[in-house]
Amino acid sequence: MSNNQFKKGELYSFITGKASTAIGRRLQKNFKQDNIEITIEQWSVLYHLWKEDGMSQQELCDATFRDKPSITRLVDNLERIKLVKRNASKEDRRKNLIVLTTEGKELEEKCMQVANNTLNEALHGVTNGQIEIAKEVLQMVYDNLK
Amino acid sequence: MSNNQFKKGELYSFITGKASTAIGRRLQKNFKQDNIEITIEQWSVLYHLWKEDGMSQQELCDATFRDKPSITRLVDNLERIKLVKRNASKEDRRKNLIVLTTEGKELEEKCMQVANNTLNEALHGVTNGQIEIAKEVLQMVYDNLK
């Protein structure tokens, strides 16, 4: 089995995902440097709305790998800072459709630029081939635990 | 540059580290199933104390990639549930040496077994070669952002 592939220390850092933690922190810092006043969690919601405006909260749960209370509160905060609005669905009155405000839409370009730059910083010196394999492994891990 | 290596969707999941999130959640769930009543954050502190008992809080910060307030509170909670104790250092009165209680020591075997099993679940079907490359990439990302 794959039991002996990892020494303890390596196991730990694989589990805790120090690399993704580091990317998240750097992205947050880069947002701040560009005077973008949102958290990376808020960004992860906006990111999906930029691709498809008017998603329901449940759809945002699935897209962001977060549970319903998390999305409720992220949307609360995004609404408070006026980047999104909750619109009650006319087809299904249980649903809220989350739509970007003008201000929310305007943030896309700036944010995506910062995100792309951050990823380039993070991947400096890593080859395309290595990235492909890393992505495959992370996807397999995710699928194994789904 | 490495700007075109990622399509948007891939970029997102690389940044947010959904694989490591999934591992963390599964580990937490597996702890609970085995009636181990600790959080994965608490586990990450204990993990280092099991390797080297009596570390200072600052050393735990470095080892776990957490800041000082986080460690202060994790140690608070671990102390409250009686798994560790703060011992004032005699050489340097600013320092607390964090030592495992008997109960804290006894938890090691059970926890590490669960952690190993979780990792094996996560890596099912992933080859050693792929894992090596994934580890290299994650390490490079971490070093790039350090």
Place this chain on the structure above:
DNA sequence: GACATATAGTTGTTTATGCAACTAAACAAA
């Protein structure tokens, strides 16, 4: 139509994070 069940979202509680401001001890230089 009435009742059971599933789905969408909210609220409460505990734990954790990130940042800034703070205290106290150690160290260094004059």
Place this chain on the structure above:
DNA sequence: TTTGTTTAGTTGCATAAACAACTATATGTC
């Protein structure tokens, strides 16, 4: 020994996560 700087740790505050319990609407079945 006084003064300034660095290091170790704590506290306050805002944001977020995980889980359980809850409300309200929709749907399926008899």
